[in-house]
Amino acid sequence: VRTLAIKKDLSTNEYKALLVCLAKIATSFTFVIRPEIKSGPRIKSLIERLNDFLIAEQEVDQWPGTQLFGRTAKLFKFKLTEQSKEILLVSSKGLFDWIQPELPEDLSFLYQDDQNCLTNIAHEKDAWLSLNSDEYNLVLKEFSELIIRNN
Amino acid sequence: MSYYDDDGLSPKNAQTYDAGTGGNNVSPATGGSLPGSRGGLNGSRGFDPNQRALVDLAKSAQRTGVTPNQSATLNQWANEYNIPFRGPEVHPGRPQGQYPHIHVGPVDHIKIKGDCP
Numbered sequence: 703v704r705t706l707a708i709k710k711d712l713s714t715n716e717y718k719a720l721l722v723c724l725a726k727i728a729t730s731f732t733f734v735i736r737p738e739i740k741s742g743p744r745i746k747s748l749i750e751r752l753n754d755f756l757i758a759e760q761e762v763d764q765w766p767g768t769q770l771f772g773r774t775a776k777l778f779k780f781k782l783t784e785q786s787k788e789i790l791l792v793s794s795k796g797l798f799d800w801i802q803p804e805l806p807e808d809l810s811f812l813y814q815d816d817q818n819c820l821t822n823i824a825h826e827k828d829a830w831l832s833l834n835s836d837e838y839n840l841v842l843k844e845f846s847e848l849i850i851r852n853n
Numbered sequence: 854m855s856y857y858d859d860d861g862l863s864p865k866n867a868q869t870y871d872a873g874t875g876g877n878n879v880s881p882a883t884g885g886s887l888p889g890s891r892g893g894l895n896g897s898r899g900f901d902p903n904q905r906a907l908v909d910l911a912k913s914a915q916r917t918g919v920t921p922n923q924s925a926t927l928n929q930w931a932n933e934y935n936i937p938f939r940g941p942e943v944h945p946g947r948p949q950g951q952y953p954h955i956h957v958g959p960v961d962h963i964k965i966k967g968d969c970p
Contacts, residue, residue: 738928739937771941771953771965772921802937825939825956826949 704838708820708829714795716845720820723844724811725787727837728819730757733806734765734775742803744793749806751789755780766810766821767828775807782811800824903934904958911957918964924955931957941965 712720735741758779763770765777780786790809794800800809801824811820822829833841900908907930919927924941931938940955953965 736939738932739939767944767947769943769945771943823944823947823950826944826947828944828947828949 703817703832703834706831706833706838706841708797708831710798710827712797717794717796718791720797720845721787721791723841724820725782725784727813727833727840728782728811729814730779730812730816731782731786731790731809732765732777732779732812733800733809734762734777735806736775736802738773739802739807744804745802745806748789748793749778752778752780752786755783755786757781765808766818767808767823778806779812797822797829798824798827900936900958901934904936907931907934907936908958908960911960911963914957915960915963918966919955920966921968924963924965927955927957927963 708720735745756778758777760777761774762777763774765775794805794809797809799805800807800822808822808824810818810822813819818832820829820831831841907927910930911927914923914927921941928938930936936958938955938957941953942950942955943953944950950962954962955965957963
């Protein structure tokens with residue numbers, strides 16, 4: 703598995719292109735709701751719209767990229783389909799916009815085997831792709847401008 | 854008593870500042886400063902006075918780190934004054950936030966001293 707970091711100033715068009723690309727290789731996505739941070743009305747609305755794609759909802763004290771101490775967050779996992787992808791595309795303009803209170807936190811993507819595909823720590827503006835050789839070549843070919851460095 | 858005495862600090866008593874009992878007492882409500890801090894409010898624009906004072910406290914804490922109890926107090930004040938608060942948390946193996954830390958509004962990576970609960 704090779705790791706590629708996403709540049710911090712991803713444009714909206716680049717972000718949306720990345721989502722389209724991820725829809726080809728990932729099968730689910732996650733985000734979290736952190737109770738210590740307020741949740742705005744868009745969050746409830748978004749979860750309602752994604753309800754048909756909900757796979758799991760659980761209390762966690764860690765998720766890819768982040769570990770909490772002495773508290774938990776609610777992790778939501780959804781099936782990634784054409785429809786759920788479209789909902790994501792119209793719900794945000796950037797990968798690092800996934801921060802409460804406007805949106806749930808840390809939109810991330812998983813492979814079929816639940817291994818991380820794209821991991822996102824939105825409030826740190828830190829996101830990276832974990833790719834096998836074929837996917838690595840595909841992403842580099844189509845989206846080399848998204849990548850800032852090898853980890 | 855200093856502002857950061859774990860035993861003497863509570864959001865309730867920290868909202869009152871009695872200049873006659875010691876110049877180190879401070880709270881977001883009074884806009885005071887931590888010992889050793891610059892104490893100014895100029896660096897935190899766009900906030901009301903309480904929020905500005907809390908952000909200034911967080912900036913001071915960023916230089917010194919905070920205990921878990923102090924972190925909890927900052928969390929309470931952040932809730933009270935409507936400032937976003939994150940953590941305590943850690944981002945293992947990442948470029949930023951590899952150590953336990955909190956975020957208070959715009960002030961990032963305030964280190965937690967000692968063991969996190």
